[in-house]
Amino acid sequence: MQNTIREVIESRTSVGKYQADYQLEAGCIEELVRLANLSPSAYNLQNWRFIAVQSNDGKQALQQAAYGQPQIMQASVTFIVCGLTQGQTFIKETLALSVEKNVMPAEVATAWEDAVEQSHASNEELQRDEAIRSASLAAMTMMLAAKGMGLDSGAMGGFDGQQVSQTFQLADNEIPVMLITIGRAQKDNWSQKIRKPVSEVLSFA
Numbered sequence: 001m002q003n004t005i006r007e008v009i010e011s012r013t014s015v016g017k018y019q020a021d022y023q024l025e026a027g028c029i030e031e032l033v034r035l036a037n038l039s040p041s042a043y044n045l046q047n048w049r050f051i052a053v054q055s056n057d058g059k060q061a062l063q064q065a066a067y068g069q070p071q072i073m074q075a076s077v078t079f080i081v082c083g084l085t086q087g088q089t090f091i092k093e094t095l096a097l098s099v100e101k102n103v104m105p106a107e108v109a110t111a112w113e114d115a116v117e118q119s120h121a122s123n124e125e126l127q128r129d130e131a132i133r134s135a136s137l138a139a140m141t142m143m144l145a146a147k148g149m150g151l152d153s154g155a156m157g158g159f160d161g162q163q164v165s166q167t168f169q170l171a172d173n174e175i176p177v178m179l180i181t182i183g184r185a186q187k188d189n190w191s192q193k194i195r196k197p198v199s200e201v202l203s204f205a
């Protein structure tokens with residue numbers, strides 16, 4: 001990555017028209033997911049999964065589930081960013097990775113496992129909130145990573161979640177939170193849209 005984070009944030013736009021013949025360089029998909037996977041999540045649950053839709057058949061099926069939005073066929077890849085519920089069932093395995101490398105004491109991992117069991121197990125609303133929070137953060141990280149790698153991206157929430165879940169065989173605890181198209185933008189995309197002034201969106205307490 002050559003750009004500073006500020007340049008990346010300032011220059012990212014939501015792309016709707018891609019160069020259809022542009023193919024990602026080898027290793028790009030893994031690198032995008034490696035970086036998105038560094039996003040934070042509550043209790044380090046890492047309650048996300050990414051499906052890279054790159055094949056023609058996959059793109060056609062996804063486009064159909066996304067109400068025909070054309071950018072899915074044009075983009076080099078569209079990621080289905082899934083958020084995972086039922087964190088209490090996999091937190092032990094996830095935290096073990098940090099315990100094994102001495103990044104986290106085993107007692108802390110146990111305490112976090114207990115906390116997630118208590119707070120999540122009987123609270124489906126919280127599980128869904130956490131899945132959406134984590135997947136959204138990962139999606140944003142991925143878009144910034146893409147920009148830093150010289151690529152363009154677009155977030156999409158316009159899709160039929162049930163259709164995506166069925167077509168791409170998501171597990172019962174996987175929610176399709178967002179689609180992220182990635183590729184090279186055509187020249188005639190919109191510029192970044194104008195944001196409200198900071199004075200309107202910031203307050204102090």
Ligand SMILES: Cc1cc2nc3c(=O)[nH]c(=O)nc-3n(C[C@H](O)[C@H](O)[C@H](O)COP(=O)(O)O)c2cc1C
Nearest residue numbers: 012013014015016155156157158159191192193194
């Ligand atoms: C959660 C979310 C859902 C979105 N869904 C769609 C979508 O289905 N189709 C689309 O063309 N753009 C979609 N967008 C893109 C927004 O329209 C875009 O981010 C916004 O207009 C700001 O554009 P800018 O970042 O280029 O200024 C979505 C963006 C977000 C964050």
